Amino acid sequence: MVVEKPISSDVLTKYEMVVGLEVHCQLLTQSKIFAADANSFGAEPNTQISVITLAHPGTLPKLNRRAVEFAVRMGLACGSEITRYNVFARKNYFYPDLPKGYQLSQDKGPICVGGGIRVKVKNPATGQPYETTINIHHIHLEEDAGKSIHDGDDWATQLDYNRAGTPLIEMVTDPCIQTAEEAGQYLTEVRRLVRYLDICDGNMEEGSLRCDVNISIRPKGATKLGTKVEVKNLNSIRNVQRAIETEYRRQIELVETGGRIIQETRTFDATTGRSYAMREKETMNDYRYFPDPDLTPVIISDEWLADIQSRMPALPSAVYQKFTTFYGLPDYDAALLSDTKELAEFYETVCENTTNYKAASNWIMGPVKGQLTEKQLRDRQFPVTASQLAALITLIDNGIISQTAAQQVFGLMTNQPDAQPADIAQTHNLVQNRNTDALKTLVEEVLAAWPDKVDQYRKGKKNLLGLFVGEVMKKSKGAADPKLVNQLLIESLAG
Secondary structure (H helix, E strand, O other): OOOOOOOOHHHHOOEEEEEEEEEEEEOOOOEOOOOOOEOOOOOOOOOOOOOOOOOOOOOOOOOOHHHHHHHHHHHHHOOOEEOOEEOOEEEOOOOOOOOOOOEEEOOOOOOEEOOEEEEEEEOOOOOOEEEEEEEEEEEEEEEOOOEEEOOOOOOOOEEEOOOOOOEEEEEEEOOOEOOHHHHHHHHHHHHHHHHHOOOOOOOHHHOOEEEEEEEEEEEOOOOOOOOOEEEEEEOOHHHHHHHHHHHHHHHHHHHHOOOOOOOEEEEEEOOOOEEEEEEEOOOHHHHOOEEOOOOOOEEOOHHHHHHHHHOOOOOHHHHHHHHHHOOOOOHHHHHHHOOOHHHHHHHHHHHOOOOOHHHHHHHHHHHHHHOOOHHHHHOOOOOOOHHHHHHHHHHHHOOOOOHHHHHHHHHHHOOOOOOOHHHHHHHOOOOOEOOHHHHHHHHHHHHHHOHHHHHHHHOOOHHHHHHHHHHHHHHOOOOEOHHHHHHHHHHHHOO
């Protein structure tokens, strides 16, 4: 076993990393970008293909209009300039899993240019939070390749062409990312945006959101970029951050020991935490781009762009702002509830039926979210309906049931999809007892049972009131109205 000598902090501080990301997002269109084949995840291998996907002679591609609209949506969300005249090009280099032998992509004129995404991160040295904008160089449209399966056969690589032709947007940042955390937060925001826009499911584990990392190092304070290395096909935010840190240290160690960084493509092994060389990086000339003769230019007119803009949903930042202003939520609540479109929409639907906005937030952040897994949330499989939750909050606000009883009602509602909370509370004897005479009798019984504590209370030990309230609640089996019990106890103890 080889034990590596760690790089000293003094050596690390001599250099700074420069990172750029290429994020590939598979678009949620029903069909592929240039063919009518179905575009969905999980089908049996080679069942979503046609003569166009397989590049049979004489077949011609036809651009999916929906894919163009999804790309424009992302550009608008990022503040990009939308290119009105779009041309597709053939990117020529060998793809074993793309039957044409070239990829249809955009070269000189990407559909979205410029823009950026704001991220919140912590300074690694001080721990203090700061905000920065990750600048986007461009976003372009292209088709995905198929999938090579290397572990399905001992002697051959198997090819599944279902993914070939799936529409992608590739988001390319400027080389402006300075820490692994900035990269992770950028990816988190990209995933959140595509989900809000309903253009990609953002499931990195399924490959619908993938990331390539370009990283170089340079002496601290230098302005010239170093030789970049690309780490390909990272499928989790955590692995992106790990790969950046690993490659940063590898390059520093290489330079410090007299080595030379070469422009290459590497792969990251999440099990070992190491990256390994795959091939030397191609140059742009190697791709031999030229305009595709089979696809006519795509012109995005003023009317088409205005139509796309009119159908844009509220973005996370606007939702957060609404939650803090209109609903008056604290920053923490607003940030958590606006984190996903599903939670935000559920919260607003609850608030259509109650004005106790904070209570709605508490219930969603607590019991509701506690029962949600990521898959259930994405499929909008909430444990209760918004109207049920609003009705439950109303019962509490009106003093019909206690907070303790409400927890029981909530648990029962999760197993009774159509039941109303008022009916559940009545059936299970959870409605609060507000009968003053009956509660006075219970108060008298409790005080008679604790004469020494009553004496201590009257001598100034007021915190004993909680003991008396608890005893009355026990006697009522939780059915007594705590506020009324509290009031009756104070009156009796004052006598």
